[in-house]
Amino acid sequence: MAFSVGVDLGGTKIAGALVDEDLNLLAFRKIPVDPERKIEKVLGDIAELSQGLLDEGKALGECAGVGLAIPGILDLKKGMLIFSENLNWRNVPIISLLKEELPVPLFMEHDVRSGTLAEVFFGQGRSLQDFIYISVGTGIAGSLVWQRQVIRGAHGTSAEVGHIIVAPGGPLCRCGNAGCLEALASGVAIERDAFHLTGKPVKGEVVFENARAGVSPYLEIVHRAAHFLGLGLFNLTQIFDPEAILIGGGIAETGNWWLEIIKENYQKHLLDSQAIPEVILGRFRSKASVMGAAAIPFLKKEGYL
Numbered sequence: 197m198a199f200s201v202g203v204d205l206g207g208t209k210i211a212g213a214l215v216d217e218d219l220n221l222l223a224f225r226k227i228p229v230d231p232e233r234k235i236e237k238v239l240g241d242i243a244e245l246s247q248g249l250l251d252e253g254k255a256l257g258e259c260a261g262v263g264l265a266i267p268g269i270l271d272l273k274k275g276m277l278i279f280s281e282n283l284n285w286r287n288v289p290i291i292s293l294l295k296e297e298l299p300v301p302l303f304m305e306h307d308v309r310s311g312t313l314a315e316v317f318f319g320q321g322r323s324l325q326d327f328i329y330i331s332v333g334t335g336i337a338g339s340l341v342w343q344r345q346v347i348r349g350a351h352g353t354s355a356e357v358g359h360i361i362v363a364p365g366g367p368l369c370r371c372g373n374a375g376c377l378e379a380l381a382s383g384v385a386i387e388r389d390a391f392h393l394t395g396k397p398v399k400g401e402v403v404f405e406n407a408r409a410g411v412s413p414y415l416e417i418v419h420r421a422a423h424f425l426g427l428g429l430f431n432l433t434q435i436f437d438p439e440a441i442l443i444g445g446g447i448a449e450t451g452n453w454w455l456e457i458i459k460e461n462y463q464k465h466l467l468d469s470q471a472i473p474e475v476i477l478g479r480f481r482s483k484a485s486v487m488g489a490a491a492i493p494f495l496k497k498e499g500y501l
């Protein structure tokens with residue numbers, strides 16, 4: 197049996213996964229990102245985390261490699277990160293820097309596309325041809341899958357669904373525009389609304405727990421976010437007519453309760469004559485990017501990528 201390791205580099209955490217070739221999760225680790233985000237320190241931590249998981253996998257058989265899920269604009273051919281807002285890094289030759297410490301095949305992919313690949317080949321997307329994948333967590337991002345291919349766009353920035361504008365003049369987004377989907381329906385937006393309405397910092401998990409118990413103003417906050425997410429999904433459906441919409445990311449861990457509210461808010465906009473795409477939770481939820489990263493060495497080997 198072959199094994200691989202996936203690493204998901206986030207803004208605050210680095211997740212690592214050891215998987216077998218059927219993408220069964222065999223070991224999972226999470227470490228904090230160096231608060232100063234020093235490149236050598238973060239890459240050193242990635243190498244150490246990966247090596248630990250590779251050592252654990254040794255007994256399983258052949259190592260297919262290590263896949264990295266990286267946030268930001270990437271040059272995949274050069275193994276280079278061009279720019280990452282989350283990390284505040286520019287022009288970092290990630291693959292060549294890591295190669296010195298990790299002598300195995302190394303691959304990288306944009307973090308949300310990585311999550312999408314996990315769903316296309318090993319998750320809810322296996323039986324689908326055309327779908328939208330949307331990851332709702334601290335931020336909102338997505339991918340379009342057309343004829344089982346992840347669409348990258350002419351400049352590699354296709355499906356920046358977090359930055360479609362759903363409320364002109366709405367709250368300021370970190371991208372500089374106002375009223376983006378991310379500024380209204382992400383984890384950060386939900387925590388911001390909770391702070392404004394309660395006067396104290398409230399974690400997203402606590403907002404959802406209270407909303408589920410019907411407590412005000414948390415229930416209203418979640419419904420407001422769901423209203424905008426529904427609107428965003430409706431707009432995307434009008435453009436792409438997908439078979440389904442898959443939802444992943446940290447908030448997807450909230451499960452079916454939240455999904456039902458999203459569906460209600462999405463479907464109310466659809467036209468009577470329109471086929472209704474299924475809205476479902478992805479298989480990998482908050483672990484989609486790290487699992488997709490782990491899948492990449494196998495997908496490369498099999499010639500799918």
Ligand SMILES: [Zn+2]
Pocket residue numbers: 358359369370371372373376377378
């Ligand atoms: Zn934006």
